[in-house]
Amino acid sequence: MNQRNDNFPLERSQVRAMLERFGIQPTQQRVDIAHLLFQRPQHLSADQVLAQVNTAYRHVSKATVYNTLGLFVRHGLINEVLTAPDRTLYDSNTSAHHHVYNLDTGELSDIPAGRLAIQGDLGLPEGTEIEGMDLVIRIRSRHSQTTKP
Amino acid sequence: MNQRNDNFPLERSQVRAMLERFGIQPTQQRVDIAHLLFQRPQHLSADQVLAQVNTAYRHVSKATVYNTLGLFVRHGLINEVLTAPDRTLYDSNTSAHHHVYNLDTGELSDIPAGRLAIQGDLGLPEGTEIEGMDLVIRIRSRHSQTTKP
DNA sequence: ATACAACTTAGACTCAGTCTAGACCATTTT
DNA sequence: AAAATGGTCTAGACTGAGTCTAAGTTGTAT
Known part of the structure; x- marks a missing residue:
């Protein structure tokens, strides 16, 4: 397992470095989403990510949020937790x-x-x-x- | 935990008894669905239950299948397993x-x-x-x- | 019989998640 | 510099599992 992160919150430069370490191209939107996620250890739904990133950062589309979260999961950056259906x-x-x-x-x-x-x-x-x-x-x-x- | 079942397959009379033991009114549709489920230990989606019950038994509506599966889960008769979203x-x-x-x-x-x-x-x-x-x-x-x- | 509660149903509806087709952007090639 | 290339992003249409609704049916108690 690749090394991830152990000091919250992460600054944008640290987020960018982490994405690169995982072989993910650090685009504006991906850095925004990761920066939001790694403010602290937390559990967020895709919907919450969409809402919060669009409040605190520049606008990101729904498709990009879903794609990016899926990408992060496949690369082992974050985990998907299934609690209840939906x-x-x-x-x-x-x-x-x-x-x-x-x-x-x-x-x-x-x-x-x-x-x-x-x-x-x-x-x-x-x-x-x-x-x-x-x-x-x-x-x-x-x-x-x-x-x- | 209430006692459930340990000998597959179950006959309809045994299914009816089991439902009553769990405090569930054994209606026609519920017995059909439980009888299908307890033919053997198995994992089925709601969709599969709907399709199979309508092939092998009398017609049961989608709403009833979902309601009944949820009822069985809440009463501890069967388990819900979350594998992947959807x-x-x-x-x-x-x-x-x-x-x-x-x-x-x-x-x-x-x-x-x-x-x-x-x-x-x-x-x-x-x-x-x-x-x-x-x-x-x-x-x-x-x-x-x-x-x- | 009558009334009442519980159950079932068809079909409309919701909403998380996916797909599409085009726009955008950075880098390389000519 | 212009064109080509490949990856990314977007709005909005779309899908499908699951829920809801309003009416009909069944079972049970009085």
């Missing part, structure tokens, strides 16, 4: 970690990988390799029950 | 297990929970409880690289 989040936390998703509030928080140990034999098929390993723990406030009492 | 699968395997998702083929396979050990302190917020814990390992065939070589 709630894909993009995670700028670059350290190994897992997730806790609160079904009631929609809030997603992190668990450092060091706090959990996953051990065992995966027995992966021949000729395949691990691309990612996502542990999402779904929690719910005790009083709000959807199942019968 | 690829939500419903899993009739009722034993504790994890998943391996092949990004190239779209195939989803199981890992018995016994093969992996997850240990550690979750440090959950006060007043919350675990609803589910989903570990999805995403794999990819070694030759097909999406990132730059």
Whole structure:
């Protein structure tokens, strides 16, 4: 795994360097989006990225936001977290970690990988390799029950 | 956790009993859908359930399929597995297990929970409880690289 | 029987995400 | 300098999984 980032927030020059280190051409729009993402470790939806980048930076189209987020994910710059159907989040936390998703509030928080140990034999098929390993723990406030009492 | 099922395939009478055990009114359509799901441990999309139930049983509407699958999930009868955005699968395997998702083929396979050990302190917020814990390992065939070589 | 609640349905609707065709921009070639 | 090249960006049309609505049906209790 390529080295990513461990000091938030990142300045534009650092963002540009990081993109280049990952083999991504640092265009205006890509730097804007990455600069937004790496202000702090955070989880944002594509929609939120679109809205925030268009508030704080120059206008970027919807297509570019989706393309750029997909590009960052494929190059390993950020992670895609699937919490619920139609709630894909993009995670700028670059350290190994897992997730806790609160079904009631929609809030997603992190668990450092060091706090959990996953051990065992995966027995992966021949000729395949691990691309990612996502542990999402779904929690719910005790009083709000959807199942019968 | 309520007891579910451990002998596939289930007959209609057993399906009906199971629904009642979970506090779900066993209507015609719900029994049809559950009977389809519990033929064997399998992963099906809502679309596949809709198509298969309408082939092998009497016609059921799209809305009912979605409503029923959601109902089964909320009552803990089946599990929802999020593999990729727009690829939500419903899993009739009722034993504790994890998943391996092949990004190239779209195939989803199981890992018995016994093969992996997850240990550690979750440090959950006060007043919350675990609803589910989903570990999805995403794999990819070694030759097909999406990132730059 | 009548009433009431729960369930189902067809079809309209929503909205996250994709696609397209053209515009833009930087670099190289002539 | 002009033209060609290749990668990127954009507006807006489009797709399709999933939801909603309003009306009809079924089951159950009184």
